[in-house]
Amino acid sequence: MIRKQSRIYGGRLIATITLVDAISSCWFGYCQGVFAGVLVSDDFKQSFPQTLDPNVSGITASCFFFGAFAGSLVAFVLGDKLGRKRTIALGLMCSFVGVILQFLAWHMPQMILGRLVNGIGIGLTSTMTPVYLSECAKPHQRGKLVGIGASANVTTFSLANWISYALYFRDGPLQWRFPLAFQLIFPFLVTPLLFCVPETPRWLLLVGREEQALEVLSLLAGKDIPIDDSTVVSEFRSIKSAIELEREDRTPLWDVLCFRDKTHNFRRLILSCGTQFMQQFSGINALGFYLPTLLNENVGFNQEMSRLIAAINGTIYFVSAFGSLVIIDRFGRRKMMLSGTTAMGACHLIASLCLRQGEIDASQRKMMGNVATAMFIVYHVFFGTCWASTPWVYSAEINSLGWRTRGAAAATAMNWMGGFAVTQFTKVGIDNLQWAFFLIVFAVMSFFFFPVVLLFYPETSNRTLEDMDHMFIQNPSVFVFGKAEMTQRQRPMSFIDAESERIGSA
Numbered sequence: 001m002i003r004k005q006s007r008i009y010g011g012r013l014i015a016t017i018t019l020v021d022a023i024s025s026c027w028f029g030y031c032q033g034v035f036a037g038v039l040v041s042d043d044f045k046q047s048f049p050q051t052l053d054p055n056v057s058g059i060t061a062s063c064f065f066f067g068a069f070a071g072s073l074v075a076f077v078l079g080d081k082l083g084r085k086r087t088i089a090l091g092l093m094c095s096f097v098g099v100i101l102q103f104l105a106w107h108m109p110q111m112i113l114g115r116l117v118n119g120i121g122i123g124l125t126s127t128m129t130p131v132y133l134s135e136c137a138k139p140h141q142r143g144k145l146v147g148i149g150a151s152a153n154v155t156t157f158s159l160a161n162w163i164s165y166a167l168y169f170r171d172g173p174l175q176w177r178f179p180l181a182f183q184l185i186f187p188f189l190v191t192p193l194l195f196c197v198p199e200t201p202r203w204l205l206l207v208g209r210e211e212q213a214l215e216v217l218s219l220l221a222g223k224d225i226p227i228d229d230s231t232v233v234s235e236f237r238s239i240k241s242a243i244e245l246e247r248e249d250r251t252p253l254w255d256v257l258c259f260r261d262k263t264h265n266f267r268r269l270i271l272s273c274g275t276q277f278m279q280q281f282s283g284i285n286a287l288g289f290y291l292p293t294l295l296n297e298n299v300g301f302n303q304e305m306s307r308l309i310a311a312i313n314g315t316i317y318f319v320s321a322f323g324s325l326v327i328i329d330r331f332g333r334r335k336m337m338l339s340g341t342t343a344m345g346a347c348h349l350i351a352s353l354c355l356r357q358g359e360i361d362a363s364q365r366k367m368m369g370n371v372a373t374a375m376f377i378v379y380h381v382f383f384g385t386c387w388a389s390t391p392w393v394y395s396a397e398i399n400s401l402g403w404r405t406r407g408a409a410a411a412t413a414m415n416w417m418g419g420f421a422v423t424q425f426t427k428v429g430i431d432n433l434q435w436a437f438f439l440i441v442f443a444v445m446s447f448f449f450f451p452v453v454l455l456f457y458p459e460t461s462n463r464t465l466e467d468m469d470h471m472f473i474q475n476p477s478v479f480v481f482g483k484a485e486m487t488q489r490q491r492p493m494s495f496i497d498a499e500s501e502r503i504g505s506a
Helices: 010-039 042-047 054-082 084-103 108-134 139-167 174-194 201-206 210-221 230-248 253-257 265-280 284-299 303-331 333-360 362-386 390-398 401-433 436-456 467-474 493-505
Strands: none
Touching: 010 054, 010 084, 010 108, 010 139, 010 174, 010 210, 010 284, 010 303, 042 174, 054 084, 054 108, 054 401, 084 108, 084 174, 108 139, 108 390, 108 401, 139 174, 139 303, 139 390, 201 210, 201 230, 201 401, 210 230, 230 401, 230 467, 230 493, 253 265, 265 284, 265 333, 265 390, 265 401, 265 436, 265 467, 284 303, 284 362, 284 401, 303 333, 303 362, 303 390, 333 362, 333 390, 333 436, 390 401, 401 436, 467 493
16 A cells, blocks of 8 residues: 555655655756866867867767667657656666766767766656656646746756856866766766655556555655545546546547547647747857856957856746745646747847847957847746746647656757757857857747747646646637637636536546
């Protein structure tokens, strides 16, 4: 019996599950931040002189994203078969092996292989831990709790930048091998926690283990809450009824791809992928991997100052990301995304024009470079507040139970492929287009995302996960603008009535 084996109940159990997600996200964030400092380390460039070629440098950094994309596809295929916990455990093992290959690397093929294997593991965990947490959290806490994981990602991104700056003053291989080896701390922190938490009740119901699902629901409800408690039974019936309704409406894959299923699973998958596409093509990983290089080569700061600015920027980004936890459930997902795209586009526009002016007038280069640097920092404030957490929360919420793992996996795969593309072409783009790169690519894209979100993206905050099916059944049009049920932050009364019907019919 799960209850007899577990000593963690209620809020403590949710906190432990949140820690699993947060520490896994810490590893993910650290991986994103650590390689920027590695690439500019003198000993690394001496050990791997091939990386002096921008194309080789790009593929060395971005192959991590390709591996993570592959890991997301594995989660797409195996996530519902293995379950949430075992998929996360598989990801941790892959990342552990990948880290060892990297910090012990003496040849470029070993480094690239390590980056790929590490990426596969991160792809698995980054897909599954938000799903795991979202399937256990209550609706009014879900955004904040899943957002903690995304914000934890930024915490270790910032830490990686400070480690890079601190080791600038050291010579030799320690300058880059230690930051890579530091990743080994994360599996030792998260693995014991994974043994303390149960599978999600929704996955247990999905595979027909009803008694265990009831036990987990009672554990999540609190200490000494029996499985026949009315709250536990009501939630159990609501989830079970939603699963049965979904199975009754199961349609061939081709019909799903043609939007002919009532619950619009493919449309929801596209929406979740879209948030991750928009996150990447707002330019976050372009700056995350190449900000020190950009400040050194294009703005004019020396290497020490470039690393220091990157570290300070990472700290500001970290504070902003945690600030989003205060407002993500208060303002809803749509408002966060809409306000963020406009602000980020303005930052890229101003930074581009300042870099252009610095090229035209050498006497103004320093001042314009300072303004452009300030705009990159302000960009991270808006990204951290509005876009660091929201896409991960959104993709964990929007999909149906039968498609939640697949939807989250597809969204995460889009994140990683977007990161791969952006990281691969950024250095070459800056070398060839200079100031125009940020204007042509990221400013234009950020402004374009505003109407996309406004017209097509429904609100998901303050809804149960089972509400999502009802929302798409009742509102089949792809356009949501002007429809209160699809865009208001408060939970519509029709959703509450539908939940009562599900409970009564189960």
